Amino acid sequence: MKPIEVDHVSKSFGDTKAVQDVSFEVEKGRIFGLLGPNGAGKTTTIRMVNYITLPDSGTLLVNGIPVGQKTQKLIGYMPEERGLYKKMKVGEQLMYLAQLKGMTAGSAREKIKYWLERFGAYDWHSKVVGELSKGMSQKIQFISTIVHDPEIYIFDEPFSGLDPINSELLKEIIIELKDMGKTILFSTHRMEQVEQMCDDICLFNNGKVVLTGSLRNIKKDFGKNTVLIEFEGDGSFIDTLADVRVNNRSTNFAEIRILNGLNSQEILKKAMEKNEIHRFQLVEPSLNEIFISVVGEDNIKKQQLEELKA
Amino acid sequence: MNWRQTFLVLKREYLTRVKSKGFIWATILVPAGFALFIGVMIFVSVWDSEISYTIGVADETGMIVKSLQEIDDERYTDVSGLSVDSLRAMVQREELTGYVIITDDHIEGSQSLELIFSGSGGLQLLTTVRSDFRETIRQERLARAEVSDDVRAIFESRVALDSRRLTREGEEREDDTEFLSGVGFLMGVIIFGAIFGYGGYIMRGVIEEKTNRIIEVIASSVRPIELLTGKMAGVGAIAITQFAIWILAFMGLSAVAGPIAAAFMSNSEQMGADMAAVESEIPAFLDLPTIETSLIVYFIIFFLLGYMLYSSLFAAIGSAADSETDTQQLMLPVTVPIFIAYAILFHAMRSPDSALSVIGSLIPFFAPIVMVTRIAITEVPFWQTSLAILLMIVTFAGTMWLSAKIYKVGILSYGKSANFKDLAKWIRQ
Numbered sequence: 001m002k003p004i005e006v007d008h009v010s011k012s013f014g015d016t017k018a019v020q021d022v023s024f025e026v027e028k029g030r031i032f033g034l035l036g037p038n039g040a041g042k043t044t045t046i047r048m049v050n051y052i053t054l055p056d057s058g059t060l061l062v063n064g065i066p067v068g069q070k071t072q073k074l075i076g077y078m079p080e081e082r083g084l085y086k087k088m089k090v091g092e093q094l095m096y097l098a099q100l101k102g103m104t105a106g107s108a109r110e111k112i113k114y115w116l117e118r119f120g121a122y123d124w125h126s127k128v129v130g131e132l133s134k135g136m137s138q139k140i141q142f143i144s145t146i147v148h149d150p151e152i153y154i155f156d157e158p159f160s161g162l163d164p165i166n167s168e169l170l171k172e173i174i175i176e177l178k179d180m181g182k183t184i185l186f187s188t189h190r191m192e193q194v195e196q197m198c199d200d201i202c203l204f205n206n207g208k209v210v211l212t213g214s215l216r217n218i219k220k221d222f223g224k225n226t227v228l229i230e231f232e233g234d235g236s237f238i239d240t241l242a243d244v245r246v247n248n249r250s251t252n253f254a255e256i257r258i259l260n261g262l263n264s265q266e267i268l269k270k271a272m273e274k275n276e277i278h279r280f281q282l283v284e285p286s287l288n289e290i291f292i293s294v295v296g297e298d299n300i301k302k303q304q305l306e307e308l309k310a
Numbered sequence: 311m312n313w314r315q316t317f318l319v320l321k322r323e324y325l326t327r328v329k330s331k332g333f334i335w336a337t338i339l340v341p342a343g344f345a346l347f348i349g350v351m352i353f354v355s356v357w358d359s360e361i362s363y364t365i366g367v368a369d370e371t372g373m374i375v376k377s378l379q380e381i382d383d384e385r386y387t388d389v390s391g392l393s394v395d396s397l398r399a400m401v402q403r404e405e406l407t408g409y410v411i412i413t414d415d416h417i418e419g420s421q422s423l424e425l426i427f428s429g430s431g432g433l434q435l436l437t438t439v440r441s442d443f444r445e446t447i448r449q450e451r452l453a454r455a456e457v458s459d460d461v462r463a464i465f466e467s468r469v470a471l472d473s474r475r476l477t478r479e480g481e482e483r484e485d486d487t488e489f490l491s492g493v494g495f496l497m498g499v500i501i502f503g504a505i506f507g508y509g510g511y512i513m514r515g516v517i518e519e520k521t522n523r524i525i526e527v528i529a530s531s532v533r534p535i536e537l538l539t540g541k542m543a544g545v546g547a548i549a550i551t552q553f554a555i556w557i558l559a560f561m562g563l564s565a566v567a568g569p570i571a572a573a574f575m576s577n578s579e580q581m582g583a584d585m586a587a588v589e590s591e592i593p594a595f596l597d598l599p600t601i602e603t604s605l606i607v608y609f610i611i612f613f614l615l616g617y618m619l620y621s622s623l624f625a626a627i628g629s630a631a632d633s634e635t636d637t638q639q640l641m642l643p644v645t646v647p648i649f650i651a652y653a654i655l656f657h658a659m660r661s662p663d664s665a666l667s668v669i670g671s672l673i674p675f676f677a678p679i680v681m682v683t684r685i686a687i688t689e690v691p692f693w694q695t696s697l698a699i700l701l702m703i704v705t706f707a708g709t710m711w712l713s714a715k716i717y718k719v720g721i722l723s724y725g726k727s728a729n730f731k732d733l734a735k736w737i738r739q
Contacts, residue, residue: 014735050530052722069312069533077530081724083523088326096322100315100531144527 001064003028003152003183004049009058011044017207018044021058024202024212026152026185031178033194033215034187035287036204042187043080045204046156049185050077062152073102078145080156080187086130090116090140093129094147101148108147115143119169138166142173153177155186159193171197191287201287205295219284222293226285227256227264233275241267247289252278257289315532316540323515323544328551337552341559348567363431365439366397366409373453374412377446386442401428407435410443417450478689487687491659493601494686498655498679501613505648505678508549508617509624512541513637516628516721525721534718542621549617608685608695615702616678619709620644626713626733629720636727651676655683662688672698674705712737 004026011019019041026032034042047053048060051067062071085093091112098108116122119139129137138161146153155174159167174184174197188194194201194215201218203211211218230253238246238254243262248255258264268280285293327333366389369375378386389397389409400406408427415421423443425436452462473485519525528537623644631637654670661667662684671681671690677698684690719736720728728736 013739047526047722052526052529069315072531075530077527079523079526079530081523081526083527085326085519085524086522087330096318097527097531099318100528 002026002061003063004032004185005059005061005064006045006049007059007061009045009048009055009060011048011053011055019048019055020207022204022207022209023058024209026183027200028183029178029181030183030199031174031197032183032185033198033201034185034204035189035191035194035201035291036187037189040189040204041207042189042204043156046077046079046154046185046187049154050075073148074150074152076145076148076150076153078141078153078155078158080160082141084129084137084140084144087128089126089128090121090132091125094140094144097144098147101150103148111147111149112143115147119143135163135166138162139169142166142170146173146177151182153182153184153186155184157188158186159188159190191291195287203291203294205291210294211290215287218290222285222290224282224284225258225264226283226289227254227258227267228279228281228283229254229256229267229271229277230279231271231275231277235275237270237274240270245289245292247286247292255286255289257285257293311539312533312536316536316543319532319537319540320544320547323541324547327511327545327548333548333552337555340556341563344560345563348563352567352570363407363435364405365425365427366392366400366406368392368397368409368411370411370413371417371450373450374417374443374446377449378442381442381446385438398426401426404428407431410439417447417454423447490686493605494662494683495655495659497609497686498652498658498683501609501616501678501682502648502652502655504549504553504613505616505620508545509620509644511545511548512621513624513628513631514634515541515545516625516717517631517634517637520629520721520724521633523724529721534721535714537721538622538625538714538717541625542618545621546614546617549613553613605686609682611699612678612682612702615699615706619674619678619702619706620648622706622710622713626716626720629717630728630733632725632727639729640727647675648679651679654680658683659687668694672701674698674702677702715739 002025006022006024009019009022010017022041022045034045036042044053048055049062049067051069051072060067062074065071088096094112094116095105095108098112099105103111113122116125119142121136121139121143124132124136124140129140132140145155153174155170158170158174162170174186177184198215200214201212202209232252235249235251235254238249238256241256241262243258243260244267245257245259246254247257256267258267264282268277271277271280362384364384365386367375367378367386368390369388370390372390375386375388375390379388387406389400389406392400394411397406397409401408407430408425410423410425412423413421416423425439448465452465473487474482475485475487476482519528532540627637627640627644630640651670654666654676657664658667658670658680667680667684670676671684672694681690681695681698685695715737716733719739
C-alpha cells in the first residue's frame with residue numbers, strides 16, 4: 001500500500017487539458033519531487049490528490065483509499081497560494097484549522113503549544129495574524145500544515161516567497177519529517193532545490209509526465225557526460241564546439257553537455273589553447289539539463305526556458 | 311455533507327463576527343438611533359413652536375380678513391390700504407412672508423386668489439393658507455346669499471368614517487389599517503435592508519478568504535458545499551442574534567418611552583397652558599396597537615427564506631470576483647430583483663390585494679419583501695402564503711445548487727474576476 005498512487009489521471013478545464021493521463025507512485029518515507037515549468041499541471045495534480053479538484057478520469061489513492069474526506073485528514077497540505085485569516089488570533093486560527101483536520105480540541109491545544117514553543121512563537125498565541133511580520137506568519141503557516149501530525153505532507157512550491165531563514169527552517173522540517181518516516185511530496189519549478197532534497201522525482205511538461213523514477217537512477221542513466229569547466233582567458237572556444245549544449249555560461253565558467261559521444265578531452269584541448277584551466281570536471285547532468293534533454297529544446301516554450309535558466 | 315465540518319465553519323463565522331467591532335457597533339447604534347428617534351419625536355411634539363409666517367391680507371371687502379384673523383390672528387395681518395408696491399417691498403424685506411389681495415370679484419365671481427410670497431414656508435404653509443381662504447370665502451359667500459342657518463349647519467357638518475374589521479372567524483375588531491400599513495412597510499424595508507446587509511457580509515467574507523489566500527488551505531479540509539453552508543448558517547445566526555438584541559431593545563425602549571414622555575410633559579406643563587393640550591397627543595404615537603404573533607412568525611419565516619435565497623447568490627458572486635471593487639457588474643442580476651421587489655413594496659402598501667401585489671408576493675425573488683407587507687396589511691389567503699413559501703424553498707434549492715457550482719470553481723480561481731460567460735462555463739462543468 002503506497003502513500004500516494006496516481007493512476008492514469010486526466011483533468012481538463014474547458015478546452016485546456018491541464019493534466020493528461022498522469023501516473024506516478026510515491027513511496028513511503030521518501031521525499032518526492034514534482035518538477036516542471038509553471039503551468040505544467042503540477043498544482044492541478046496536487047489539488048486532485050488533496051481532493052480539492054476532482055479528476056475527469058483515472059484514480060487517485062492515498063494509503064490505498066480513494067481520495068475523499070477521509071484521506072484529506074491524512075495529508076498536511078501547504079498550497080502555493082497560501083495565507084491566514086488576518087483578523088483572527090494565532091491560537092484560535094491554528095485551533096480552527098486543526099479541528100477541521102479532525103483533531104479534538106484537547107489534543108489540538110497540546111500540539112499547538114508544542115509547535116509554537118518549538119518555533120519560539122508562543123508569545124504570539126494571542127496576537128492577531130495581521131499584526132505579525134511576514135516571516136512570523138510563514139512560521140504559523142508551517143505549523144498549520146503539520147499540527148495534526150499527518151502521515152503525508154504535500155508542499156506546493158514551498159520555497160516561493162519564503163525568506164532565507166524560513167527557507168532553511170522548512171528544509172529542516174522536511175528532513176526531520178522524513179527521518180520520522182513520513183512521506184513528503186513537493187512541487188517546484190526550481191530544479192536545483194530538488195537536487196539537494198529529493199529521493200524520487202516526476203517531471204511534468206504540458207500536463208504530461210515525461211520522466212519519473214529515483215533521482216539517482218535517472219542521473220545514472222544519463223551518464224557522466226557533462227563538463228564543468230572553469231577557466232581564465234578567451235571563452236570563445238565554446239562557440240566552436242559542435243554537438244554540445246551549453247547550459248550555464250559566464251565569463252569564466254561553463255556547463256557543457258556532450259550530446260553525441262564527443263570526447264570530453266577534445267573540449268579540454270580546445271580550451272587549453274587560449275586559456276588557463278582552473279577546473280575541469282566530468283559530472284552527471286543537472287536536472288535542468290535532463291529536463292531539456294527529455295522534453296527536447298523545441299518543445300519548451302521560450303519563456304519556460306528562461307524560467308529554468310533563471 | 312459532513313456536519314461536523316459545517317458546524318466548525320459556522321462556529322468560526324459566528325464567533326469572529328460576533329466579536330468584531332463592526333457587529334458590536336451596528337448592534338448598539340441601531341437601538342441608540344431608535345432611542346434618538348423617539349427622543350426627537352417627543353422633543354418635537356413638546357417644543358415644536360412653529361415659525362410664524364405672516365401673510366398680509368389686503369381686503370377691500372373688510373370681511374374676509376376678520377374671519378381669517380379669527381382662525382389665526384398671528385398669521386394674518388390686515389394690510390388693507392397699502393399699495394401693491396409697498397406690499398412687494400415688505401415681502402422682499404421679509405417683513406411679510408407673502409400677501410393676498412381680495413376684492414369683491416373674488417367673492418362674487420369665481421376669480422382665483424393669488425398668493426405672492428417669498429417661497430418660504432413650504433407645502434404646509436400653502437395647504438394651510440389655501441384651506442383657510444377657502445373656508446372664509448365660502449362662509450362669506452354663504453353670508454351674502456343670506457342662507458338659512460340650517461343650510462350652514464349642513465355645510466359645516468363632517469361625516470366621520472370609522473372602520474372596523476370583520477375577520478373570517480366572524481370577529482369584529484378595531485381597524486388598524488393605517489398602523490398596520492406602516493408596520494408592513496417597515497417589515498418589508500427591514501427585510502430589504504437585511505438581505506443586502508447580510509448578503510454583503512457573506513460576499514465580503516468569501517472575497518476576504520480569496521484575497522487572504524487561505525481558501526485553498528481550508529479547501530484541503532472542507533468540501534466547498536460544507537464551507538458555503540457553514541458560512542451561510544453562521545451569518546444567519548449572526549442575523550438572528552442581532553435581530554433578537556434589537557427587538558428586545560425596542561421592546562424595552564418602547565416600554566420606558568411612555569413614562570419618560572409623561573415625565574417630560576408634567577415638567578413642561580407650567581410652561582404654558584397650551585402645552586397641556588399637546589399632552590394628550592404624545593402617548594398616542596407610543597401607545598401602539600399590538601402586533602399579532604402570527605405576523606412576527608411570518609416575518610421571521612420570510613426573512614430567513616429571503617436571506618437564504620439571496621445569500622447563496624451573494625456568496626457565488628463573492629467567489630467569482632477577485633476583489634470587492636469587481637463585484638459591481640456581477641451584482642446586477644441579484645440587485646435588480648431586490649429593487650423590483652422594493653418598488654412593488656410601495657404599491658403593495660397602498661393596494662395590497664391588487665393583481666400586481668398578489669403576483670409579486672408569489673414570485674420567490676420578491677416574496678420575502680412583498681408578502682410580509684401584504685400579510686401585515688390585509689388578509690392573505692392561506693394558499694397564497696403557503697404557495698409563496700413552497701416556491702421559495704424550491705427556488706432556494708435551485709439557487710443553492712447553482713451557487714455551489716460557481717462557488718466550487720470560483721474560490722480557487724485567482725487573478726481575474728470572472729464574467730458571466732465564465733460563470734456559465736463553471737455551471738456546466
